[in-house]
Amino acid sequence: MxxxxxxxxxxxxxxxxxxxxxxxxxxxxxxxxxxxxxxxxxxxxxxxxxxxxxxxxxxxxxxxxxxxxxxxxxxxxxxxxxxxxxxxxxxxxxxxxxxxxxxxxxxxxxxxxxxxxxxxxxxxLTNPRQGAARADLQVLLIIRRQTTKEKTSKVNALNAIVRITGLLADTRAKLTMRQIRGIATGTLPVAGSPVTTGQAAALARDILDCQRALTANNTQLRTLVARWRPELLALPGVGPVTAAQILCAWSHPGRFASDAHFASLAGVSPVPIGSGNSLVYRLNYGGDRQLNSALHTIMLTRKRCDPRTQAYIAKRTADGKTPRAINRLLKRYIAREIYKLLEHPTTT
The missing domain is CATH 3.30.420.10 (Ribonuclease H-like superfamily/Ribonuclease H)
Known part of the structure; x- marks a missing residue:
């Protein structure tokens, strides 16, 4: 080369x-x-x-x-x-x-x-990302991250209000979405002054607005991914959000010279650590962290639901591999599988 x-x-x-x-x-x-x-x-x-x-x-x-x-x-x-x-x-x-x-x-x-x-x-060399479809997905992902952060902040604030003021009888557990809907609509009995209950209800309504925005965002992501690369959604463990994160990083055919190049950007390429007679491999902590997060989410879903992945984990565990080493191998395999699908969709 x-x-x-x-x-x-x-x-x-x-x-x-x-x-x-x-x-x-x-x-x-x-x-x-x-x-x-x-x-x-x-x-x-x-x-x-x-x-x-x-x-x-x-x-x-x-x-x-x-x-x-x-x-x-x-x-x-x-x-x-x-x-x-x-x-x-x-x-x-x-x-x-x-x-x-x-x-x-x-x-x-x-x-x-x-x-x-x-x-x-x-x-x-890494070519710059390009394409209108990728740009649309990126915008939706930016909005999703911001909305998720806002929702989490408001849920934490409402949990704090409930625990500090004792609005509900049992404050040991976090609020469920059903309880939040009840606080927002006034159907859930709460104790407290009109000011406290009013602010709690307003905060609960904001949380529900964020949830509706996230649901609409998820629908838009699924529509765009299905229009661009629908075969990605057919892979086990891949949903609209993870598919969008992958497509934003991959961008277009030819951006990466090989699946190893793609894995390196994703932060899932094996990193050798050795001295003398000792040689081990650890996870790569660099790369695109959004893409790495998508592959990690896919791995967790497959570990829970995919029989093929569960059989692989059992085999590698019997071989003496540690859970961290198995995770690294799974992420590397997922990166290779996705790269081949995106670069050569007709041959996968």
Whole structure:
């Protein structure tokens, strides 16, 4: 597999922010800074200046842009670079350990963004996410996370009110949705002043509104997933939310060079830990945590409901594997299965 320096003459590292982006151009063969770091505004005019600046300092050479945050602050820049036919890849931010003793500035981050891809081979590059369907799913997932957080906060507040004021006779258990509906409608007898009971009822109504919003959100997610990749919903343990999280990370065919690349982004690739005669593998704690959460949810569902998974766990347990090791193997298998389904739907 070819290296970056075999395919490109220059790498442009970009550290993205709200108002301005920082750019640095490095020679792919030597990793030395050729131009920059330079700061440009995040505007249409700024992107025109950037593209002209890149052309001026690369002299018609082959250019690869390594951009941080192509799905957030760098989204508009990614669109401008694509329109200018400049290849780009996602640059992962440097870890705290890598910055230790060196410092952190926008200029340093731009150089690090470029150098982060120079050590990779071409097949290890991560293409930016794209597609209108993926963007719709992402918006719905953002709203879902916010609504879930709001609902949890309100449920905790209502539980606290009930326990502190003794609105219900038994305050040992958390409130059920039936009790919350009763408090909201006034059909559940509660003790307390009119102010307390009124506020509790208003809070309960807000919780029910959040629940209705989450139900509608789930329906929308199922509709969009079924329209885009319905075969994903047929897999054991995969629901609308987990399917949407997977599709948002996968984005489009060809984004990942292999199922190992996909597993690495998901944080489920095995990490070897060894010294001397000892060699073990542990879970990967990096990667896309939303995608990792989706695979973890699928694994838990399969462990509870899928006979095939239960038989595999029994076999691996008999082989002496620990529960953590079995979880790692299951997540890796699920990642491989999903990758093959998405990349080659007709052959799975």
């Amino acid at each position: 070819s290296s970056i320096s075999d395919d490109y003459d220059y790498v442009v590292g970009v550290d993205t922010h709200t108002r301005t982006h920082q750019y640095a151009i490095l020679a792919a063969a030597t990793a030395t800074v050729v131009a920059g770091p330079e700061k440009f505004a995040v505007t249409a005019a700024g992107f025109v200046k950037v593209i002209a600046w890149i052309a001026r300092h690369t002299s018609g050479g082959r250019v690869l842009a390594a951009v941080e945050g192509t799905n957030s602050y760098g989204a508009s820049l990614a669109a401008a670079l694509t329109a200018a036919q400049i290849p780009l890849t996602e640059a992962r931010p440097a870890s705290k350990k890598a910055r230790r003793g060196v410092g952190k500035t926008d200029s340093l981050d731009a150089v690090r963004a470029a150098r982060s891809v120079l050590s990779l081979e071409r097949g290890e």
